[in-house]
Amino acid sequence: MIGQSLRSVRTIAQAGPSFRTFALSQRSFHASRVARDHYLNANEEEFNARALDESSPKPILVDFYAAWCQPCRVLTPLLKSHTQPESGYDLMTVDVDEFPDLAAKYKVSALPTVVAFKDGKVKNKFVGFRGEADIKKFLEML
Known part of the structure; x- marks a missing residue:
């Protein structure tokens, strides 16, 4: 599980800044x-x-x-x-x-x-x- 998470982080990091921006912008925050x-x-x-x-x-x-x-x-x-x-x-x-x-x-x-x-x-x-x-x-x- 941890190894899989690390691979995902490396994949995002290697994909370049445009993918990181997109990936981070998909998370929404709201007040409960x-x-x-x-x-x-x-x-x-x-x-x-x-x-x-x-x-x-x-x-x-x-x-x-x-x-x-x-x-x-x-x-x-x-x-x-x-x-x-x-x-x-x-x-x-x-x-x-x-x-x-x-x-x-x-x-x-x-x-x-x-x-x-x-x-x-x-x-x-x-x-x-x-x-x-x-x-x-x-x-x-x-």
């Missing part, structure tokens, strides 16, 4: 729906553009986390499972170590903290780890 519904490791610009967007059709959960926070590592996958493309919610994660001013603006004093935004405004918030049932209740209140 999940990538648009999950804004992972968002920066301040992405936060402002999406969470504070008053015309957004779906509420967005902003998960303030840190890489060293063990409860954050468990909570984020639970939140991802509740914010799939067919759900009525989007998910954004913000690293508080990278964006402490943003965390301070929303009074994040403990981790994890999840803030729900709807129509560009804070609608609800919880601090600390929550289980599956608590997350469902939280989403129903939005």
Whole structure:
């Protein structure tokens, strides 16, 4: 298998620049729906553009986390499972170590903290780890 791949690369290289350009141009890239519904490791610009967007059709959960926070590592996958493309919610994660001013603006004093935004405004918030049932209740209140 590896030998066959190497032969293919050599064949493309020997074919000249016009073939390489054609071969590379045939690959198309696109954003999946999940990538648009999950804004992972968002920066301040992405936060402002999406969470504070008053015309957004779906509420967005902003998960303030840190890489060293063990409860954050468990909570984020639970939140991802509740914010799939067919759900009525989007998910954004913000690293508080990278964006402490943003965390301070929303009074994040403990981790994890999840803030729900709807129509560009804070609608609800919880601090600390929550289980599956608590997350469902939280989403129903939005």
